[in-house]
Amino acid sequence: MSIQIFGFRDCPATRKAQRFFSERRIAVHFVDLDERPASRGELRRFAERFGPAALIDREGARFKALGLRVSGDSPQRLLERALAEPRLLRTPLVRHGGKVSVGEAAADWQGWIDAEQSA
16 A cells, blocks of 8 residues: 655644554655645646646735735635645645545545455
8 A cells, every 4th residue: 555645744634644554554755845845747646536726725924924814815826826835735746656635534534444445
């Protein structure tokens, strides 16, 4: 089982995801979005499943600092902006093969593990 987590080292939700998988002895490939922003293709994979609006952290400090609350940009345009400003993303973004999750989704992650073990 291979898990890829996109997030930030200082993000509590990202650390919870890393801890969730490490407690279950599952290998995790962590991508720090401060060091290497997610590619357009990676973000598209998450946006196809959840929609662009679900990927944007509208309560985050960066969203407010950029004044995006009043800008009225479309979710798709905000997602494009997140390529250059990864702190606009809701993290963690977790991927296992073709399955993806946004934010804390322990129930989804446990479902992936259970499906993998029963296969």
